[in-house]
Amino acid sequence: MKTAKRFCILILVMNMMFLSGCWNYHELEDMSLVTGVAIDKGIKGCPYHLTFEFIDLTGDKIGSKLVESDGNTIYDCVRNIANKAEKKLNFSECKVIIISQDSASQGIAPLMDWFIRDHEPRINVNLIVSKEKTANEILQQKPVTDELISLEIWKTLQRNVTSLGKSPNVELYQAINMLSDNGTALVLPTIKIDKLPTSTTLALDGSAVFKGDKLIGYLDGEETKYLLLIKNQNHGGLLIVNTDTGKVTLEIIDSSTKLTPKVESNQPSMEIEIKTRAILSEDEALTDHDSSNGIKEVQKNAEDTLKNNVTDLIKTVQSQTDSDIFGFGSLYYQNNPEFWKQEKLKWKDDFRKLKCIVNVKVKIENTEVIKQKVKVGG
Amino acid sequence: MANNENTNEAKEQIKFTKKIQENIEQIQKEFENDETLVLRKLKNPAVGECCIIYIDGMVNNKLVNEDVIRPLLEFHPESKESVTLDVIQNQVMLSDSVERTSEHEELIQAIVYGDTILLMDGYDEALILNTKGWTTRSVSEPENEKVLRGPREGFTESIMTNLSMVRRRIRTSDLKIEFETFGTRTNTKACICYLDSIVNKGVLEELKKRIHTFSIDSTLDANYVSEFIKDSPYSPFKTIGISEKPDAVAGKLLEGRVALFLDGSPNVITVPYLFTENFQSDEDYYLNYYFASINRILRYIAFLFSTSVPAIYVALTTFHQEMLPLALTISISKARQGVPFPTAIEMIMMLIVFEMLRESGARMPGSMGQALSIVGALVMGQAAVSAKIVSAPMIIIVAVTGICGVMLPRVKGATILLRFLFLAMASFFGLYGYMFGALALMIHLYGMSSFGVSIMNSTYTTSLQDKKDIMIRAPWWFMKKRPKYLSQNATRQESTRSTK
Known part of the structure; x- marks a missing residue:
């Protein structure tokens, strides 16, 4: 009896281990670590053409190699690599997915399915839209500071948010959320090849605007900055203020935006309240630093600039598309579900007519390490 | 018979x-x-x-x-x-x-x-x-319980000398010494030693009962007896304490433990023996409490490292690559290019080689130690890596494991066993298997007792007093009580030091 009991316990414990599915022993050196994927429309009649960048460990230094494949589906492309390379691709360190314009305008939802369904790719992989003809071109570029171009893109995206704020940083799960949310349209960062007379590099360039899961247009860097400000996703960046005497550059320390959806006699309106703390970082104007009035004047100018730019952006978007990239609709959905139920189907029209009241408050905290301007003596 | x-x-x-x-x-x-x-x-x-x-x-x-x-x-x-x-x-x-x-x-x-x-x-x-007079070894410092500070004398093979060394430290009639004889042929003298007013009577009774339950013709060392009377005899963990230092034994007696001296053996048995004693060193009580506490915490970390690092390394590099930071993945992957063996086999090989080096070092005349370390460090480390027989991270892992293992002489055997056990689990089931191993270890440890006292006792009680000598060594004026489960009279000091 006791033996039988022990045997049963042993079998139970064994089942716990053997049925867990943890039978996935694979050596690190037997796989190619993919760092970036470029999704293009297929050539040769296949719907997809994928380019993978993986870490090349054969040489003395860490290098980058590209491998391309065609296929009927994304996973088909991934597996077709087995025809070309001995090592299996591993997506656990994949950092960016670059989508070509063509693919994006056909809809990105089908492209994303494998990446969230499979266990290997992470859900925090960054999505980015190529402004060039193909996404493949982007991966063909030479990196500036990193060994691998996709890692460079990935790091640039991360840094951009805090130092420049001209590109949204959208990870796969966020994109999926934005796609499925009520009253929010998807916005993805874009990248282009910046051809200058003496150098050719990659450059992030604003954002791509989607309607549903289809690409419909672009915002430039400046516009993206104000978009992020409205969405309360600004974590830094510069604010250039034109004054009567010249330009003043403010660096945003932090900025918070409060959006209050209002409904008055069945007419929705949005109150946007932006509070920004900034540092006066560069002064080309004749700002009077000695009195508080001088700084106040700069603040006033900054508030006006910000307000105008934000209002302009909203107006431009409203006039060109009914895609609610600011996520105003979702605010009604969250705060006023009754109204949303009524207006859900008409929201596209409502969005175009939505009245926005913008209030901006800018506070200049300091003027960096000097108080005075550079003096030009006689 | x-x-x-x-x-x-x-x-x-x-x-x-x-x-x-x-x-x-x-x-x-x-x-x-x-x-x-x-x-x-x-x-x-x-x-x-x-x-x-x-x-x-x-x-x-x-x-x-x-x-x-x-x-x-x-x-x-x-x-x-x-x-x-x-x-x-x-x-x-x-x-x-x-x-x-x-x-x-x-x-x-x-x-x-x-x-x-x-x-x-x-x-x-x-x-x-009484004309007894044979030559015995003189009192000297025990080789494997060396201290930098504190008493240095160690027990000898003569029971009376040993008892005198303890008696000199605890000069009270409260110290009781009861003689016994073991071994039907060797007639070895032994004695049970305890402090009457603080000893845990249950433990004392249990010990007295157990030493009469076996009959063997010879008892040449304390281990003969300890194997007969210990709890969980198949466990790799000790449930009986053995010390060669009179100050350590005196300290244990003063905590309410019972000591068993055996003639002919410099090892004195103390019971009960708790798991946490593996991490306590005699020196902890002779050094500044900050330093002693740091050392003690390091010993706990060393136990964790020494048992788990190889298993976790294998699990992470062969099952859960996504858990490693990218830079680390790249460098490990690069180091492994061209290495002929799978990670798990490579790890087992290297660990066995390390244990061989350790054992040969312990059994070898002192003059050869240097030659061995050169062979060990240079040939094993440098040459094996450059010949691509093993990867460089492996050497680091094995070295960390080995060094941490040496820090804990009292759980040496258990550490080595657990290391291989966890490694085997991790090579088959990844971190999931390792967690299984760790759970099994916990169940095993918490199910063990030493002479009626659970060996993990102080880790699950809520009494703050019990904790003051576990992870850290609190200053003496904080340790007002001795562990309750060890003693019938827990009060160690009445008044307290003014800390102003």
Whole structure:
């Protein structure tokens, strides 16, 4: 009896281990670590053409190699690599997915399915839209500071948010959320090849605007900055203020935006309240630093600039598309579900007519390490 | 066994007669073919015929000459009355301990233990004179329990010396010492030692009960006894403490533990032995408490590292690559290019090689140590990596594991075993398997007890007092009580130091 009991316990414990599915022993050196994927429309009649960048460990230094494949589906492309390379691709360190314009305008939802369904790719992989003809071109570029171009893109995206704020940083799960949310349209960062007379590099360039899961247009860097400000996703960046005497550059320390959806006699309106703390970082104007009035004047100018730019952006978007990239609709959905139920189907029209009241408050905290301007003596 | 009892019975039947010659013959017959037995017949007209018997080498000859033979031969009583054995015992002998017996067996025991016996014509009794004197190792510092600060003396092979070393530290009549004899053939002296007013009576009773449950013909070292009386004898973890340092044993006695001394062994057993004692060092109590606490925390970390690092490395690099930071993945992957063996096999190989190096280092004459470390470090490390037989991260992992293992001499065996067990689990099931192993270890540890005290006791109690000597070594004025489960009287100090 006791033996039988022990045997049963042993079998139970064994089942716990053997049925867990943890039978996935694979050596690190037997796989190619993919760092970036470029999704293009297929050539040769296949719907997809994928380019993978993986870490090349054969040489003395860490290098980058590209491998391309065609296929009927994304996973088909991934597996077709087995025809070309001995090592299996591993997506656990994949950092960016670059989508070509063509693919994006056909809809990105089908492209994303494998990446969230499979266990290997992470859900925090960054999505980015190529402004060039193909996404493949982007991966063909030479990196500036990193060994691998996709890692460079990935790091640039991360840094951009805090130092420049001209590109949204959208990870796969966020994109999926934005796609499925009520009253929010998807916005993805874009990248282009910046051809200058003496150098050719990659450059992030604003954002791509989607309607549903289809690409419909672009915002430039400046516009993206104000978009992020409205969405309360600004974590830094510069604010250039034109004054009567010249330009003043403010660096945003932090900025918070409060959006209050209002409904008055069945007419929705949005109150946007932006509070920004900034540092006066560069002064080309004749700002009077000695009195508080001088700084106040700069603040006033900054508030006006910000307000105008934000209002302009909203107006431009409203006039060109009914895609609610600011996520105003979702605010009604969250705060006023009754109204949303009524207006859900008409929201596209409502969005175009939505009245926005913008209030901006800018506070200049300091003027960096000097108080005075550079003096030009006689 | 049955044979033994028969001879015992036969011995009991031997009775002394009043004739000295017959008695001598009896003893001679008993020690037949033993040429170290010395018989010395003495004749003092006042006393009559006497004979002293002892074993050469076990006695101090000077004592025999000065305290036994000289007074006997120089004894000239004024009255001419016949001299009785009483007179010899009480007035003549200079020896510090003179006992009188008619038990044959007791006499034989006394002879083999270095006493001298005195037979006198006309008596069926004999005197046992303490003349023990054999050479023992002098008190020296134990090799494997070296300290930088604190008492350095260590136990020797002589039980009386050992007891004196403990007694010198605890000078109170509260210290009780009860003798026992182990080994039907070796007749090894042993003693149980405890502080009567603070000892946990349950533990004491249990120990006394257990030492009578076994019968073995020889007990040459404390380990003979400890294996018989320990709890969970199949566990790799110790449930019995062994120390070679009198200060450590005194400390344990003062916490309410019971000590068992065995003649011929410098190792003294202390019970109960808790898991946390593996991480306590005698030195902790002699050093500044900050430093001691850091060392103790390091020892816990070392235990974790030494058992788990190889398993976690294998699990992360072969099952859960996504858990490693990218830069680390790249460097490990790069180092592994061209290495012929799978990570798990490579790890097992390297760990075995390390254990071989360690064991050969321990068993080898000191002068060769340097040569070995050069071979170990350079040949194994450098050459094996450049020959692409093993990868460089592997060397680091094995080195960390090994160094951490050396930090914990008291759980050495268990650490090595667990290391391989966890590694095997991790190679088959990844981190999931490792967690299974860790859980099994926890279940095992929490199910173990030592003489009625759970060995993990202080880790699950909520009493703050119990915690002050576990992860850290609190300053002495904070440790007002000794652990409750070890002692019937927990108060260690009444007043407290003014900390102002």
